[in-house]
Amino acid sequence: MLKKYFHTLAFFKIPSFVDKINTIISLLQAEFPGLEPKPSKADPLDILIATMLSQNTTDKTSYIAFQNLKNNIGTWEEVLNAPISKIRNAVRVCGLTNQKSAAIKNLLKQLKQKHGELSLKYLDKMSNDEVYKELLQYKGIGVKTISCMLAFSLGRDVFPVDTHVHRIINRLGIVKAVTPVKTFEQVKDKIPDGKKFLFHTLLIRFGRKICRAQKPLCGKCRLYDVCEFSEKEKYAMLSSAEPVENNFIILEHV
Numbered sequence: 001m002l003k004k005y006f007h008t009l010a011f012f013k014i015p016s017f018v019d020k021i022n023t024i025i026s027l028l029q030a031e032f033p034g035l036e037p038k039p040s041k042a043d044p045l046d047i048l049i050a051t052m053l054s055q056n057t058t059d060k061t062s063y064i065a066f067q068n069l070k071n072n073i074g075t076w077e078e079v080l081n082a083p084i085s086k087i088r089n090a091v092r093v094c095g096l097t098n099q100k101s102a103a104i105k106n107l108l109k110q111l112k113q114k115h116g117e118l119s120l121k122y123l124d125k126m127s128n129d130e131v132y133k134e135l136l137q138y139k140g141i142g143v144k145t146i147s148c149m150l151a152f153s154l155g156r157d158v159f160p161v162d163t164h165v166h167r168i169i170n171r172l173g174i175v176k177a178v179t180p181v182k183t184f185e186q187v188k189d190k191i192p193d194g195k196k197f198l199f200h201t202l203l204i205r206f207g208r209k210i211c212r213a214q215k216p217l218c219g220k221c222r223l224y225d226v227c228e229f230s231e232k233e234k235y236a237m238l239s240s241a242e243p244v245e246n247n248f249i250i251l252e253h254v
């Protein structure tokens with residue numbers, strides 16, 4: 001009798017956090033077969049600045065701004081020595097012009113003062129925690145920007161949390177957090193090793209195609225049964241639009 005009771009309990013075992021993550025990753029892989037993270041191995045400073053430009057805009061416009069800096073001004077040394085007005089003109093296309101141009105100039109200036117050269121290659125020898133500690137000292141650089149640089153340039157298995165990743169995993173009920181930084185803190189050590197960057201990559205594509213910020217296509221979502229979003233039934237009734245793929249990721253092209 002007792003044996004049967006424990007057998008029944010085992011059958012109804014509540015899925016753990018890791019079980020849920022693994023289930024979601026499998027469902028997302030079915031949505032995007034063959035999708036793998038693509039670290040670009042680009043220069044870490046290039047990736048850091050491209051990520052700074054990508055805040056609050058699309059990857060396509062931030063890529064234009066990045067190209068403007070490179071083509072219209074030149075090397076990072078030349079950007080450092082350029083008048084701020086020229087940097088503003090180059091990045092204007094991606095918005096937050098004053099904030100982004102000042103942050104880039106400030107980063108380059110501090111980097112030069114501290115290390116005598118405009119390179120972040122020294123980070124390659126540091127642990128992830130050391131890199132976060134080091135770069136958080138610079139104004140305008142947050143954990144998401146650093147995580148992107150770690151993943152896309154240094155090939156580390158980390159989980160960058162931008163507004164899209166934050167939105168989706170909160171809707172799914174994986175965490176309950178009010179900001180991307182708090183979401184990052186809650187999940188960064190809990191996602192299975194070897195799957196962090198993969199999970200990020202899948203969520204970015206999923207957020208563009210299905211779990212959009214406005215009018216998510218809940219009626220066409222493979223994750224519907226595991227999702228805890230309180231409005232999923234309402235949006236399932238409104239999911240008449242066809243999903244559209246948008247695969248351009250700036251950090252894969254820098």
Ligand code: SF4
Pocket residue numbers: 171172210211212216217218219221222223224227228229232235
């Ligand atoms: S059911 Fe809706 S809210 Fe939940 S993951 Fe799918 S699209 Fe997003």
